[in-house]
Each structure stands twice: as C-alpha cells, then as structure tokens.
Amino acid sequence: MDTNPLDNASPGHGPVVALFVTCLADLLRPSVAFNSIKLLEQTGCRVVVPLQQTCCGQPAYNSGDYESIIPLAKQLIAALEPADYVVIPSGSCAGMICHHYPQLLDGDWRDRALQVAAKTFEITSFLSDILPIKRGHRAAIKLPSVTYHDSCAGLRELGIKEQPRQLLQELCDTELSELPQTEVCCGFGGTFCAKMPEISAKMVHDKVHSAQTTGATILAGGDLGCLLNIAGRARREGVDLEVRHITELLCGDLDGPAIGEGE
Amino acid sequence: MEQHSDTFLENASKALGNKAQADIRDLLGLFTPLLRNAAVDNFEHFEALRHHVKRVRQHSLDNLDHYLATYEQQALKNGNRVHFANSGDDLNSIVLDICQQHNAQRIAKGKSMITEETGLNDFLQRANLDVMETDLGEYIIQQAGETPSHIVGPALHKSADEVRQLFLQKHDLGERELDNTEDIVGEARQILREHFLKAQVGIIGANALVAEDGYSMLVTNEGNGDLCANLPPVLIICTSVERILPRAEDATAMLRLLVRSATGQSQTCYTSFYSGPRREQDVDGPLETHIVLLDNRRTEILASDYREMLQCIRCGACLNHCPIYNSVGGHAYGSVYMGPMGSVLTPLLSSLEESNALPNACTSCGRCAEVCPAEIPLPDLLRDLRHQETVEKITAPRWRIGLKLHTWLARNPRLYHWLTGVGIHLLHLAGRKRGSFRKLPLAGGWTSQRDFPTPQGKTFMQQYRAQRKQS
Amino acid sequence: MTDSSRAGIFSRVRQASAGADSAEIAAQLRSLGRAPAAALPCADLYTSFLINVLKNHGTADLASNRSEAVTATSKYIYQHYNTHRLVAGNDPRLAAMPWREAGVLPRFGALEPGEPVSLSYARLAVAELGAVVTFTGKANPAANNLLAENHIVMVDCMDLVVDMEAAWERIRQITDQEQRPRGVNFIAGPSSTADIEGKQIYGAHGPRQWHVILLGDVPATALQEARSIAAP
Structure with a gap:
C-alpha cells in the first residue's frame, strides 16, 4: 500500500509537495494538516502525505540522544525526497530537517539530507516566498483581532517573521497587534517544559499575560508546541485566550474549538 | 547562602518564589537587550x-x-614575573605566597572572574589578609556575603534600598542617611579610597593579553x-591562557564588541594597557608585578x-538575553559563570555529573547565539553536553529510556500510527467536553x-487513511 | 609548582595547536585584514571627536594657542572651584605654558589626596571613542588621572587620530623612539558606575568631571556644531 510514496498525490500539474504533518498535528490537531493541504492546493500544488512519516525526532535529539534518531532521520528523508518540495506546518520541525539532519548524518546520507533540506520549507514561508498564495476573487476572511507568536526555531533558524503577517494581510481581514517582547521564548522548549516545569511556567505565564496586554482575541502561531504550551497555561490560569495555528486562520477554519477549548 | 550547581532546580524554585527579586530580573531582562541592540544598530558594520x-x-x-610563548617572553622582558597555575588552588597559593613574601595585609582587588573562579578571596581571608573588592558591584556583594549574580553587573540583583540598608548596617555612618544613589556611591568611594591608599598589593584581572608586547588590557x-x-607597591594580574591575542589592535577591536554587547556603551571610561x-x-x-x-x-x-567556548569574551550578553537566566537569576546556577555561557563552562571546568542540570536549562531558543559577539553556537554546545550526558548515562533513566522508546516506536510507522490512533481516540473521548486535562498519567511535568x-x-493519519480508502 | 604547571600547560597547548611556524602565523594574521571601526558622527574629525567627548559626559573647550589654553583653564577652574590652583605632571609642554598670564598657580608633580583639580597633556586623542590617551610616567603620574575630583586634559589637534588602529600606529611610532611606557591609558569620560540598579552615577572612584581642551587651529564652529549634535 505504501510502495510508491507519490501515489496519493492530489491531481493536477503543479509541483508535488510532500506534507510532513508533524507528530503534534497528527496526534493533537489534525485540522492543521487538513488546512495545510487546502492552502497548498490553492496555489496549484499536488499534495502527497507520505505514510512512512511519524516524528522528526526532535524530542530525543534535543535531549542529546543523537545515535537513536539517525535511523529515524534516514527513514524520513527517504519518505520525503521523491517530492519536489517538502512543506511543514512547524518552524522547529522544518529547522530540524533543514539544519540538524545534515549535521547529524555523514557521507551519502548527508548529501541526501542536504538535498531534502534545500527543498524543505515551513508553510508560511512556502506560501510567501516560494509559491505565493493570492486571495484573487475570494472574499477576505473576517477574523477577530490577532496577535502572532513567533516561535524561536522559525524566527531564528529559518528567519520567519514577516511571512505569517503578510499572509494574514493577504488572505484575511483582521487587526494585528504585536506582542511586547515577541522575540522571547514561551518556555516550551520540547522536553524542557517537562524537565524544568517551574521555570517553563514562569516563561509561559509571562507570554500569556503579554498576549493579554495586546487586547487581541486570538493568539496565532506556526508551531503547535508553543501553542499547546500557551493554550494549556491560559486554560490553567483561567485566561480567556483563543489559541490557534496560523493555517486555521488562513483557511477561516474557526468553527471547531480552539486549542484547549471544550466542545 | 552557598549554592551549588547540583541543586539548580531547588535554587531556581527558591528564586522564582521571591517576588521582589523576580521583578528586578524582569526589568533587567527588558532593558539590557534594548541597550545592547541600540548600540549594535548604531555600529554600521557590526556583523x-x-x-x-x-x-x-x-x-x-x-x-x-x-x-603563549611570545607573550611570556615579552612579559618577562617588560620586567614581570610570570607564573603558571594548573588549577585554581595553584593560583591561590601563588598569590598568597607573593602577599606573604611582602608581609602584605591589605589587598585591593579589581573585578576578576578568574579569581571568582578560584575562590581567591576566601582563600586569602582564611590566611587573615584584608581583601577588599573595589569594583562597586563586587564591593556590595562582598559586604553582603554573597556571590555575583551576573558576570558584568555582580550586584544588579539588589535594589538601591537593599544596598542602602546594607551600608547602614556595615558602615559607621553617623547621621548620614544615604538618601539617594549618589550618596551610596559617594560612601563607597570614600571607604574604598582609603583602602586604595593603604593597600600593599593590588590584584586585577585582564580583559586581554597582548602577545606582541606583553601588555595586558584592563577595561573599567x-x-x-x-x-x-x-x-600599591605590588601588582598581581590573575588571568588565563586563552585571553592572549596577537596585537594591541586585536584587543581594542574585541573591545568594540565587548562594550556594546555588555552594557550598550560605545566605549568604556578607562581602557588601560599595562606592561x-x-x-x-x-x-x-608598582615596584613588582606578577x-x-x-x-x-x-x-x-x-x-x-x-x-569555541574559549572564544568567549565575558560580555554577559547571553545572560541578558536568556529567558531562563532572566527567570531564575545568576545565583540559581550555583557557579561563578551563569546563563548560557555558564551552563557550558561550568560542566567543562568542574564535572558534568555534578552540574548535569545546567545543560538542560535551555529551550534551544537561540537568542544567546544570535547576540553572542564571539559567535559561539551556545545552544549547540549545550545540546552536545546533553549528548554527553546521554552517552555517559547521566541523564535520568526515565528520560533516556522513555525517549529511546518513543524514537523506536517512531521508526515503526504502522505500529506507531496504530498505537497512537487508539490512544489519541481514547484521550479525545475522555477530554473533549472540557477541552483540556488538568492531570494526565506520564505527563506530570507538563x-x-x-x-x-x-x-x-482521531489522528490525522487515521482520518487520512480512511479518506483514501473511500476515494 | 609553577615550573611543572608551565611545562604541562605548554605541552598541552602545543598538542592542541596547529603547529605552524612564525612566518606562516604572521601571514595568516595579516590575511585577516583590519577590523571595522565605529563610524564617526560627522564628516569633520575635530567635530566628531568633540561630539564623542560630550556624549561621554565630558565638557570641552578650544584654544588656538597656549595663551588661550591657559585662559580657558583659568576660567574653568575658577568657575568650578573658585580657585587658581591645580596639579600638573612634569610635562615640558605644560611647564612652558604662560600660567602667570591668567593667574593660574600650577603645582608640578603627582596629585596628593585632597587636591581637587589635575591637568594632563595627552599624547593622543581618538575621535572614534572621544578619548584622550596618556602615558604613565613623570609627565603624567597615574594619580593625576585617577584621584582628582576634576580632570582637565589638553590635547593638540595634530595628535587627534580617527580610530584605535590609527592610535596604535602612532603609539608604536612614539615607542620606537622612547621606551615602552608602563601604562597606556585611554580615558573617555569621568569615572562612572551603573552597578546600582543600572543607574549611571559619575565620580565612582575617580574624577566626577572631565574637561577636554583641544589645542590648535580648530574652527570655533566645530565646538558649536558638536554641542548642537551631542545635545540630547
């Protein structure tokens, strides 16, 4: 069933884009992946979802277990490399593939990792810089006010700052207000938040409260790790903050509950 | 208030509970990056x-x-005595010997991270020497019996009022009230001036050593x-081998980075070269210099x-930009070096086992590497130390084995998708009404x-496979 | 202890070093080129220096000749201290000033505790930093830089250089003829500290005020312009 990784591509003539769903979207927020497919198809891409994908290995890698993720990295590279592009709705997973896989691997595998890295993009950067998405004749999506949380990996490993904001302007009708100290980490940090919960709590507390000072209804971001952290803390503190992935906003998919909200 | 790097989490927890201190840290975390960024933006070719x-x-x-050979030769030619110390204890003994040879009682000390590293003050005081720190920040924490909370601003964790209270308690002030910061600084100036004039030995550090002519650079x-x-008639410069640069202009080029990164200044008031x-x-x-x-x-x-860690110029920018340092403060690290640079250096200078928490005090947010003037990839070095912890089995087994298990599962997509499909569906059913869990087995940290x-x-993969089957 | 430490350190350093010879090392170093300096705040060198002096919390004055320098000094110390006295190092250039013309009473030597004003004649000035450069020695004892309440520094406009690289070139020219000085001091402002709550306070240990007199053929407009640019 999984023999040809491209056999499930959507029809058309555009470039074939392999979507790396990321484990967090797969498990906790599938709408991020469905919306990503929708956005990519709007630009004329043919989207495939390689079925051999699971997780990019960041939890173990960031904890310092380099050895055990090498086979995982190879498995993912093999699954992604037939496509023309790889698009990922997460800055940190894209950073992992673009920067850390090539460092981790040697020889032939390093070359393959570099080739995949060269065609791998975080989704907002892909939709702005590579195949720009245009609103065209469609009506702008009306949204309540938004503040955008820059994830550290996206911001500093990939230089993603303007892209999500530009996309919101292009596709949506909303007021964007910036977080004070937007360049400061929210305290997620992968396993950090579980290894050092008290310190992480101070950081995410600060983030939730600076989001409140913006007066925005929605806090959006490009990395589910940060968003789960922020939404989870807001819920714990009883702060009313609607936390959503940027792809949900760009598709106007606001009907279902936001992250951490009940049905 | 002795704190150690092996109790980082306890220290951090205590620090987080101190609201007044946390407020000071929040303010510093806000302002120090602004000062640095303004100075860097003002320098056209900073990169x-x-x-x-x-x-x-x-x-x-x-x-x-x-x-090193050139520097030693030039320093000797300039009339210095040059000593080599393998360990901190060696350095302390060398310095004490020199002081004792001169029957020195009063020592005036400039700010020096090297002597903080070796614990020189305690060592000399145990030998009954009167050692006085003369940098205002160092003087304050010496009076308070504390250690520096920051490598550049050692007493920035203290409010002006705390310093005032400290001086009221320690100094004979008579009627004076020290109503403002000027008065507090004036008080320290007077006390320290007397000490300078009577000191028999001066001890300082060096920001750089110049190989070409044996000068040492001192920046204050x-x-x-x-x-x-x-x-003082005797001067001892305590420094380390990696401070050596080829030429004087290399030292002043580094200074351009140092002042902007450390305090957002474009120069320091005193930049001196002593031969x-x-x-x-x-x-x-001085009649004699060591x-x-x-x-x-x-x-x-x-x-x-x-x-690469040896390229560090001790500017403190990584501390000022680290969200963890700004959350818990310098003392939590239980080491003279703190923040990202400290979390790399402390395990390397002591032992990884003892300070195993420090390399984990990092979210890999990358802000430190972004501002490090020496371009040290601090998050990578911290992750490499975590790698070493994994290899040496210092990492707690539940993490080491738990993550290995997760990775193993991730390498078996069909099993992974099936297992997660079952688990996630159950979680969804249990929590969909409330939208979140207050407690969850195996996720206590979170x-x-x-x-x-x-x-x-259902998981995306479940839904996606189901869709494909239908079409 | 130090001998065995020395041998151990040298041996470990040697093992970790590239093993290049002196000529190769010198060539490598040359190939690294020159570090970029801070841009000057304006096109004119004198004005730039004065702007940076003012930004460093110094004050500044101009004097086109020795008489004017003496008058400027006299006016300054009388205004601040109601005195005619100051302490200056045994610098022949200072000894040759017409002090009596302006009623200044210099004492030549090292500053003693309690004497408020010192005067130095700098060897150089650096526009990039707004700094003056003095050498320790008979002509300028260290106490004169460090223990006064108020430090006045004269410097010839011909001795003003653009940046630190240029300063080192000039210092080497000087030390080729004289002996290496014990201390080379770049001074860029009054003694200051921000160790309490980050608040800038002047007069931490040394001078509370720092006054620079730029001597020579400098147009008066340079100072006026510097003041207007440096003013907050």
Whole structure:
C-alpha cells in the first residue's frame, strides 16, 4: 500500500509537495494538516502525505540522544525526497530537517539530507516566498483581532517573521497587534517544559499575560508546541485566550474549538 | 547562602518564589537587550566586526603555542614575573605566597572572574589578609556575603534600598542617611579610597593579553582597576591562557564588541594597557608585578569539541538575553559563570555529573547565539553536553529510556500510527467536553503547570487513511 | 609548582595547536585584514571627536594657542572651584605654558589626596571613542588621572587620530623612539558606575568631571556644531 510514496498525490500539474504533518498535528490537531493541504492546493500544488512519516525526532535529539534518531532521520528523508518540495506546518520541525539532519548524518546520507533540506520549507514561508498564495476573487476572511507568536526555531533558524503577517494581510481581514517582547521564548522548549516545569511556567505565564496586554482575541502561531504550551497555561490560569495555528486562520477554519477549548 | 550547581532546580524554585527579586530580573531582562541592540544598530558594520574578531580569536587559539610563548617572553622582558597555575588552588597559593613574601595585609582587588573562579578571596581571608573588592558591584556583594549574580553587573540583583540598608548596617555612618544613589556611591568611594591608599598589593584581572608586547588590557568604567594597578607597591594580574591575542589592535577591536554587547556603551571610561613594574625614570607604579596564568582545564577544552567556548569574551550578553537566566537569576546556577555561557563552562571546568542540570536549562531558543559577539553556537554546545550526558548515562533513566522508546516506536510507522490512533481516540473521548486535562498519567511535568489540550479527534493519519480508502 | 604547571600547560597547548611556524602565523594574521571601526558622527574629525567627548559626559573647550589654553583653564577652574590652583605632571609642554598670564598657580608633580583639580597633556586623542590617551610616567603620574575630583586634559589637534588602529600606529611610532611606557591609558569620560540598579552615577572612584581642551587651529564652529549634535 505504501510502495510508491507519490501515489496519493492530489491531481493536477503543479509541483508535488510532500506534507510532513508533524507528530503534534497528527496526534493533537489534525485540522492543521487538513488546512495545510487546502492552502497548498490553492496555489496549484499536488499534495502527497507520505505514510512512512511519524516524528522528526526532535524530542530525543534535543535531549542529546543523537545515535537513536539517525535511523529515524534516514527513514524520513527517504519518505520525503521523491517530492519536489517538502512543506511543514512547524518552524522547529522544518529547522530540524533543514539544519540538524545534515549535521547529524555523514557521507551519502548527508548529501541526501542536504538535498531534502534545500527543498524543505515551513508553510508560511512556502506560501510567501516560494509559491505565493493570492486571495484573487475570494472574499477576505473576517477574523477577530490577532496577535502572532513567533516561535524561536522559525524566527531564528529559518528567519520567519514577516511571512505569517503578510499572509494574514493577504488572505484575511483582521487587526494585528504585536506582542511586547515577541522575540522571547514561551518556555516550551520540547522536553524542557517537562524537565524544568517551574521555570517553563514562569516563561509561559509571562507570554500569556503579554498576549493579554495586546487586547487581541486570538493568539496565532506556526508551531503547535508553543501553542499547546500557551493554550494549556491560559486554560490553567483561567485566561480567556483563543489559541490557534496560523493555517486555521488562513483557511477561516474557526468553527471547531480552539486549542484547549471544550466542545 | 552557598549554592551549588547540583541543586539548580531547588535554587531556581527558591528564586522564582521571591517576588521582589523576580521583578528586578524582569526589568533587567527588558532593558539590557534594548541597550545592547541600540548600540549594535548604531555600529554600521557590526556583523563584519564580529566576524573579524572571531577569526582573530580562532587564529589565536589555533596558534596558542606560538602566542603563549611570545607573550611570556615579552612579559618577562617588560620586567614581570610570570607564573603558571594548573588549577585554581595553584593560583591561590601563588598569590598568597607573593602577599606573604611582602608581609602584605591589605589587598585591593579589581573585578576578576578568574579569581571568582578560584575562590581567591576566601582563600586569602582564611590566611587573615584584608581583601577588599573595589569594583562597586563586587564591593556590595562582598559586604553582603554573597556571590555575583551576573558576570558584568555582580550586584544588579539588589535594589538601591537593599544596598542602602546594607551600608547602614556595615558602615559607621553617623547621621548620614544615604538618601539617594549618589550618596551610596559617594560612601563607597570614600571607604574604598582609603583602602586604595593603604593597600600593599593590588590584584586585577585582564580583559586581554597582548602577545606582541606583553601588555595586558584592563577595561573599567569606575577606574578602580587602574587604582589597583597603579597605587600599591605590588601588582598581581590573575588571568588565563586563552585571553592572549596577537596585537594591541586585536584587543581594542574585541573591545568594540565587548562594550556594546555588555552594557550598550560605545566605549568604556578607562581602557588601560599595562606592561609591568615601574622603570628607572618612572615616578610611580608598582615596584613588582606578577602575572599568574591559570589553566584550570582550559587546555583540555582547547583540545576538545568545545574549543569555541574559549572564544568567549565575558560580555554577559547571553545572560541578558536568556529567558531562563532572566527567570531564575545568576545565583540559581550555583557557579561563578551563569546563563548560557555558564551552563557550558561550568560542566567543562568542574564535572558534568555534578552540574548535569545546567545543560538542560535551555529551550534551544537561540537568542544567546544570535547576540553572542564571539559567535559561539551556545545552544549547540549545550545540546552536545546533553549528548554527553546521554552517552555517559547521566541523564535520568526515565528520560533516556522513555525517549529511546518513543524514537523506536517512531521508526515503526504502522505500529506507531496504530498505537497512537487508539490512544489519541481514547484521550479525545475522555477530554473533549472540557477541552483540556488538568492531570494526565506520564505527563506530570507538563500538567503540574499547565493543562494538556485534548486531542481534536482521531489522528490525522487515521482520518487520512480512511479518506483514501473511500476515494 | 609553577615550573611543572608551565611545562604541562605548554605541552598541552602545543598538542592542541596547529603547529605552524612564525612566518606562516604572521601571514595568516595579516590575511585577516583590519577590523571595522565605529563610524564617526560627522564628516569633520575635530567635530566628531568633540561630539564623542560630550556624549561621554565630558565638557570641552578650544584654544588656538597656549595663551588661550591657559585662559580657558583659568576660567574653568575658577568657575568650578573658585580657585587658581591645580596639579600638573612634569610635562615640558605644560611647564612652558604662560600660567602667570591668567593667574593660574600650577603645582608640578603627582596629585596628593585632597587636591581637587589635575591637568594632563595627552599624547593622543581618538575621535572614534572621544578619548584622550596618556602615558604613565613623570609627565603624567597615574594619580593625576585617577584621584582628582576634576580632570582637565589638553590635547593638540595634530595628535587627534580617527580610530584605535590609527592610535596604535602612532603609539608604536612614539615607542620606537622612547621606551615602552608602563601604562597606556585611554580615558573617555569621568569615572562612572551603573552597578546600582543600572543607574549611571559619575565620580565612582575617580574624577566626577572631565574637561577636554583641544589645542590648535580648530574652527570655533566645530565646538558649536558638536554641542548642537551631542545635545540630547
């Protein structure tokens, strides 16, 4: 069933884009992946979802277990490399593939990792810089006010700052207000938040409260790790903050509950 | 208030509970980056400068055998006595010997991270010497019996009122109230001036050593280091082997980075280069000067994969930009070096086992590497230390084995998708009404501080496979 | 202890070093080129220096000749201290000033505790930093830089250089003829500290005020312009 990784591509003539769903979207927020497919198809891409994908290995890698993720990295590279592009709705997973896989691997595998890295993009950067998405004749999506949380990996490993904001302007009708100290980490940090919960709590507390000072209804971001952290803390503190992935906003998919909200 | 790096989490927890201190840290975390960024933006070719100095530092380290020999030769030629210290204890003994040879009782000390590293003050005080720190920040924490909370601003964790209370308690002030910061500084000035004039030995550090002519560079705003270097009859410079640079202009090029990165200044008030003791035609200056070069495992670091850490210029920018440092403060690290640079250096200078929490005190947010003037990839070095912890089985088994299990599962997509499909569906059913869990087995770290958002429904992979089957 | 430490350190450093010879090392170093300096705040060198002096919390004055320098000094110390006295190092250039013309009473030597004003004649000035450069020695004892309440520094406009690289070139020219000085001091402002709550306070240990007199053929407009640019 999984023999040809491209056999499930959507029809058309555009470039074939392999979507790396990321484990967090797969498990906790599938709408991020469905919306990503929708956005990519709007630009004329043919989207495939390689079925051999699971997780990019960041939890173990960031904890310092380099050895055990090498086979995982190879498995993912093999699954992604037939496509023309790889698009990922997460800055940190894209950073992992673009920067850390090539460092981790040697020889032939390093070359393959570099080739995949060269065609791998975080989704907002892909939709702005590579195949720009245009609103065209469609009506702008009306949204309540938004503040955008820059994830550290996206911001500093990939230089993603303007892209999500530009996309919101292009596709949506909303007021964007910036977080004070937007360049400061929210305290997620992968396993950090579980290894050092008290310190992480101070950081995410600060983030939730600076989001409140913006007066925005929605806090959006490009990395589910940060968003789960922020939404989870807001819920714990009883702060009313609607936390959503940027792809949900760009598709106007606001009907279902936001992250951490009940049905 | 002795704190150790092996109790980082306890120290951090205590620090987080102190609201007044946390407020000061929040303010510093806000302002210090602004000052640095303004100074950097004002310097047109900052990236080029950063790159140039990095290359010079790498060149110096690559050829340290040559530069160390040249430096020693020049320093001797200038009339210095040059000492080598393998360990911190060695340095302390060398310094004490010199003081005792001169029957010195009063020591005036400039700010020096090397002597913090070796614990020189305690050592000399145990030998009944009167050692006084003369940098205002160092003086304050010495009076308070504390250690520095920051490598550049050692007393920034204290409010002006706390300093005032400290002086009221420790100094004989008579009627004076020290109503404002000017008065507090004036009080310290008076006390320290008397000490300078009577000190028999001055001890300072060096921001750089110049191989070409044996000068050592000393950078201060207060001028206290210069007073230590000029007034007492004996001067001891405590420094380390990796401070050596080829030429004087290399030291001042580095200074351009240092001042902007450390305090957002474009220059410091006093930048001095000292060669050695007074000469025949001089009317002042020390009669005898000693340079003590500390190794303390730096030569091991030079030969290791952590060599880049030796490019550190001790500016403190990584501290000021680290969200963890700004959350818990310098004391939590239980070490003279703190923040990202400290979390790399402390395990390398002591032991990884003892300070195993420090490399984990990092979210890999990358802000430190972004501002590091020496372009040290601090998050990578911290992750490499975590790698070493994994290899040496220092990492707690539940993490080590748990993550290995997760990775193993991830390498078996069909099993992974099936297992997660079952688990996630159950979680969804249990939590969909509330939208999040307050408690969850195996996620205690997470749920101790925040809710765990309920999965949206079936996993994406389940839904996607189902869709494909239909079409 | 130090001998065995020395041998160990040298041996470990040698093992970790590239093993290049002196000529190769010198060539490598040359190939790294020159570090970029801070841009000057304006096109004119004198004005730039004066702007940076003012930004460093110094004050500044101009004097086109020795008489004017003496008058400027006299006016300054009388205004601040109601005195005619100051302490200056045994610098022949200072000894040759027409002090009596302006009623200044210099004492030549090292500053003693309690004497408020010192005067130095700098060897150089650096526009990039707004700094003056003095050498320790008979002509300028260290106490004169460090222990006064008020430090006045004269410097010839011909000795003003653009940046630190240029300063080192000039210092080497000087030290080729004289002996290496014990201390080379770049001074860029009064003694200051921000160790309490980050608040800038002047007069931490040394001078509370720092006054620079730029001597020579400098147009008066340079100072006026510097003041207007440096003013907050």
